Amino acid sequence: MTPAAVLAATPMSTGEMWVFIPLGILALVGALGMVAARNAVHSALFLVLTMLCLGVFYIVQSGPFLGVAQIIVYTGAIMMLFLFVLMLVGRDASDSLIETLRGQRVAAILLGVGFAGLVCVGLGRALAGTTAKGLAEANSAHGGNVQGLASLLFTRYVFAFEVTSALLITAAVGAMLLAHIERRKGERPTQPEQMRARFAPGNYPAPKAGPGVYATSDSVATAGLLPDGTLAARSIPEILPPRELTSSETAPKGTDR
Amino acid sequence: MTLTPEWYLLLAAALFTIGAVGVLIRRNAIVLFMCVELMLNAANLALVTFSRINGTLDGQIIAFFVMVVAAAEVVVGLAIIMSIFRTRRSASVDDSNLLKY
């Protein structure tokens, strides 16, 4: 056995163990927090935490390229897209905890615990004797991890690689289709049309006068006065009726005492 | 105490289960979708670990493809969720109940 192979077959170095234990716990906390958090934005941030931990694990397990891609692409782009949409959806982000199907939650959790137990026991027993071969050899065959990945990407999996372009085109077309409203000619008035409408007979082209400012009131609900002393209805918003202040409103409020 | 790489697999299985349960118990479509993302991430962790155990890079390549696929899937999914939200002002899957048995 070569020294390298012995090294690779050793379980985990002490350093790796000290990376795995805290970050593994953090990843679990992130996952549980994502499911438990009521606010969807908190869920997303918990998921970011888990993904960052996984990124470190990839780097530790001789996959530096994947680790960096995980942090940049997954955490940096995909999760930010999630957050972006959550912020757009915004107000409704909090989740109701009311069950619509009675007992569904309990059943799901029991099912999950059972599944996890089964898989963990099974995996633990299945892999108890295996030794990890390690990636030192595979990574050095082409001069490095990135070169090794590239050589696979452009030989054995070249067709799948090319086909992912179809996925990306589909995604772009789909986003356009479902999110973009095309405004055609004629739906929005052109500048000459807006100009003509402004100076058309019956329209008042100048800015409207502001509301009145008086010693007793400068509210937007108080109309300004025209030269002949009448109230100018156009000086206040249409939804507010023109009115003058009542005597009780103008009376001292007692704040001067 | 020494740990072996299969602990990564146990962690991956646990994360996968949490995601799978999350899909069943949460109601917000976006959170549901995040749970699916967690499941994909758990699968990636398992792939990378098996890659190390097997001593081949195929697992890492699959994980790389999963990232690309997930990116496209997220775009499509969020577009569908947004289009529903525009009409209903709600992202809860319970409000989507026109279709029933």
Added chain:
Amino acid sequence: MNDLKLPAIDYAALAPMLILFGVACLGVLVEAAVPRARRGLVQVPLGLLGLVAALVFVIAEAGTRKRTAGEAIAIDGPALFLQGAIIVLGVVALLLIAERSLEPGGPFVAQPARPVGSEADRSQAAGEGGATEAYPLVMFALAGMLLFVAANDLLTMFVALEVFSLPLYLLCALARRRRLLSQEAALKYFLLGAYASAFFLFGIALIYGYAGAITFSRIHQAVTAGTGSGVLLFAGLALLAIGLLFKAAAAPFHVWTPDVYQGAPTPITSLMAACTKTAAFGALLRVLYVGFPGATWDFRPIIGVIAILTMLVGAVLAVTQTDMKRLLAYSSIANAGYLLVGVLAMTPEGVSSTLFYLVAYGFTVIAAFAVVTLVRDADGEATHLSRWAGLGRRSPLFAGVFTFLLLAFAGIPLTSGFTSKFAVFGAAFGGGQVWLVVAGVVTSMLLAFPYLRVVVMMWLSEPGESTPSVSVPGAFTSAALVIGVLVTLLLGVLPGPLLDLTTRAGDFVR
């Protein structure tokens, strides 16, 4: 550092897929370059021509049995047959999709981004031309399906699964009428589809851990050698099967089917019922026959139970349905069960009978959905079952055609339904799976009831005030309907040639 040795790629063998991907990309360019009013006129011939060209290449390659593109693609008998079937079914479904005379503007909404119920939405419902982006999406979906049935390793299969799923999720959301229902269908299909593909992916991870590789030949070697842990093998295979059975709409992974079939635009429903089912079963055949034949004794009982459950769920719940599209959805679920019976024979006859069944069922179901698009009132399609009462008096021709199709679903002799059911049951019997055959025959009798109920309702009830009219189909729908009905009849009367073809196409390469 050693040099990169690029894999040999047989472009002629890959040509059908390359052509469809190319046509889809061209379609996207057409969307960008051609004025809106003329896009449909360009897209439909472009799509049909592309499909025909792909079919020509499939036929020209009929004798090819090889792996290419670095073992990622297997071009063999089942792959070529299924590719041909998907292309031909795709042509017929595309005819339905292209129909514009039934409804002003076609089956798709003009601008899906407009909020439902807004001013702009009401004005576009009146007859603005539908979104032509649907055509490139259909082409992407079909190309993905061609790749799905030919994928020779699990990674390519996963990518192909997503390539044909994503366009279908989008297409579901594009219905012109009942848009809320349509968007909900898309959301459900998407969320459950993503969930299922996550299971599929974890299955890939476990199988990779088991076999150390993901090509089916290496997996087969590992399974027959029996090294490695059984837990990884069985858990991995189970998770893979969940992903595939979801697409095939087998119980208990069928819950999306009725909702999505009902909500999606009817031509897209026909595409899903015919082509997606074909692709899903093609992939399932390859996984079970090429990758895991060494584990037959382990998976057969479990998938057998799933098959029986699927047939039962489909047959029993079809009885309770009140909507035509949901009824056809449950019938499609039950048919997934019969297909599984054929798959589980695990003999060459199992492969060929499943291939035959897929083609026969595909044509019948497209024709059935074509009739559904014709029965309409002022609000679009009238799919509620009660509205179909008395249709026989109002339009004997279409009621007669639909009766024939329902009889084919029920498996009455002289229709393709009979020969195909006979073929799969015969194969399962030959494979020693008598229990599956018994369950299949019992559920077929059960399933005949909802079909006959519709037939009785159409012919023996008086047409009422609310009985909708049957629209006169345009050229495209007529063509699709005629093709579907003729094939259903031909395969019932004269199944020999296709049976021979499926027998010759039954050999996988490993």
